[in-house]
Amino acid sequence: MKKLPSISNEINEDVIFKIISKNFSKIAPYWFELLSSWLIRSYNVFQDIDKYIILVYLINKDLIFFRKNGLIVDYDTFYNDKSIEIPKINMSDISTDLKIPKESIRRKLQELEKTGVIRKNGKKIFVDRTAFITARPEQTLKELTALLSKFSEILIEEKITNRVFTADEIIVSLKNNFSFCWYQFYKLLFIFTNRWRNDLDDLETLAIGLVVLLNTVGNKTFKAKDLNMNHWTKLAQGADDVGVNTMSLSDITGIPRPTVVRKIKRLIETDFLNINEKKLITLNIKGSRLKKQIKMQNQNMKSLSNMLHRIFNQIKVINSD
Numbered sequence: 001m002k003k004l005p006s007i008s009n010e011i012n013e014d015v016i017f018k019i020i021s022k023n024f025s026k027i028a029p030y031w032f033e034l035l036s037s038w039l040i041r042s043y044n045v046f047q048d049i050d051k052y053i054i055l056v057y058l059i060n061k062d063l064i065f066f067r068k069n070g071l072i073v074d075y076d077t078f079y080n081d082k083s084i085e086i087p088k089i090n091m092s093d094i095s096t097d098l099k100i101p102k103e104s105i106r107r108k109l110q111e112l113e114k115t116g117v118i119r120k121n122g123k124k125i126f127v128d129r130t131a132f133i134t135a136r137p138e139q140t141l142k143e144l145t146a147l148l149s150k151f152s153e154i155l156i157e158e159k160i161t162n163r164v165f166t167a168d169e170i171i172v173s174l175k176n177n178f179s180f181c182w183y184q185f186y187k188l189l190f191i192f193t194n195r196w197r198n199d200l201d202d203l204e205t206l207a208i209g210l211v212v213l214l215n216t217v218g219n220k221t222f223k224a225k226d227l228n229m230n231h232w233t234k235l236a237q238g239a240d241d242v243g244v245n246t247m248s249l250s251d252i253t254g255i256p257r258p259t260v261v262r263k264i265k266r267l268i269e270t271d272f273l274n275i276n277e278k279k280l281i282t283l284n285i286k287g288s289r290l291k292k293q294i295k296m297q298n299q300n301m302k303s304l305s306n307m308l309h310r311i312f313n314q315i316k317v318i319n320s321d
Contacts, residue, residue, distance in 0.1 A: 010313050011160060017305040023154050024229035024301075029217045030147040031304065035192065036214055038140055039207040044254045045134055049203040050100055051108045052135075053193065055117060056186060057098060058127050059135055061086050063183040075175035079136055084127040089120075098190065099197045137182070144185065145171045148315070151308060165315060173315040181311050188307040192300060199270075199296075204255055205263040209272055211252050216240040216283045229301060233294050236283055243280030 020027055042052040062084050066073055091109070095102040109125075112118045117134070119126040148170050155161045165173075174181050196206045213236075216222060222239040225232075246264060250257040264281060267273040274284035285293050 011155070011309065011316070013305050013309040015160065016308050016312075017302055019154060019158055019160065020301050020305060020308075021229045023158075024232045025223075025225055025227040026154060027147070027150060028232060029214075029223070030143070030150050032210060032214055032217055034140070034143040034147055036207065036210040037143055038189070039203060039210065040253050041139065043204060043207060047254075048108070049207065050098075050104065051112065053098060053190075053203075054094065054100075054105065054108055055112065055127070055131055055135060056189075057094060058086060058118070058125065059084060059131070060183070060186045063179050063186065066179040067183050071179065072177055073179040075141075075178040078178055079133075083129050086125045086127070088123045089125045099194045140185075141171060141174060145174065148174075148308070148312060151312065161316075163316075170315060174311075177314055180314060184307045184310045188303050191303050195296060195299065199292075201263075201266065204253075204259070205266060207253050208249055208255065208260060208263050209267055211249055212240075212244060212273055212281055213283055215242075215244045229297060230294060233285075233297055234290070237285055237290070238274075238282065240282045243276065243278075243282040245280055249281070 039049060042049045045052050062078075089109075091102050091105045094100070094105050098105075100108075109118065113120055117128055117131045119128060145167050149165070149167045152161075152165045152170070156164050193203055193206075196203065200206055200209075216236050216239050219240050219242075222236065225235065227235060246257055246260050249255075249264070250260045253260070255263075264273065264275070268275055271286055271289035272284075273281050275281050
């Protein structure tokens with residue numbers, strides 16, 4: 001029989017934030033890969049990230065219900081032959097929660113209804129089972145596992161814990177505690193995307209910018225550096241000496257090249273990116289924009305710390321000796 005874990009074994013959220021800040025260059029590739037891949041996959045479902053986020057928002061109603069009632073539902077059970085019934089839909093609430101104009105919410109819900117993803121009956125909305133299959137996060141689970149696995153290694157290095165969790169242990173725990181863990185993940189996702197809506201016109205622009213950022217993260221010379229969060233953010237500017245072209249960005253994201261060109265222009269005008277004489281695009285945040293991004297990065301890492309605090313401590317408890 002397992003003994004009950006001690007409350008003193010919990011890893012404090014402030015400690016997690018300090019560890020992430022100190023070891024940012026180690027965690028950044030996993031963090032940005034998770035976000036970038038999620039946005040790209042979301043776009044490729046409907047060719048509209050906002051439409052996919054609205055679907056996720058509706059599915060999240062189930063997770064909120066389970067959380068309110070102290071229920072933990074595993075991955076297979078959650079996606080087992082079912083549909084969600086949402087008693088009453090309030091477009092104003094969705095608009096407020098997702099920072100999307102109410103009229104856009106109305107239009108996108110109508111489009112989801114036409115394609116059979118959702119079904120309306122008066123004020124009730126039913127999310128079809130096919131939507132669950134569409135939103136089943138197989139790849140996202142693997143990417144979140146990679147992030148948590150790296151975080152576990154860093155905790156060992158920092159002598160915060162003496163127990164490293166394998167990727168297999170982590171993904172099993174995520175699936176067994178799916179409704180709890182995915183509520184935390186979606187909470188982070190909504191906060192993160194809402195922050196960026198205040199800066200960019202849409203999330204497709206963010207998806208393109210993140211691919212350029214990942215090109216910097218993957219640069220061998222820069223990747224080898226051991227940097228804290230502030231140094232990483234500053235040194236990342238101009239660290240990519242190759243760059244990426246618009247055709248590659250279109251191929252990677254699935255967004256049509258003319259749209260990519262238009263959104264890259266916007267990112268250059270707002271001091272996020274630079275384009276050279278060879279039409280290759282690199283990360284180049286500068287001036288007041290850099291100062292603002294450092295502040296936002298700090299906010300995002302606090303949100304990430306909150307998610308890691310909730311999910312990792314749950315994994316730690318479930319796998320305690």
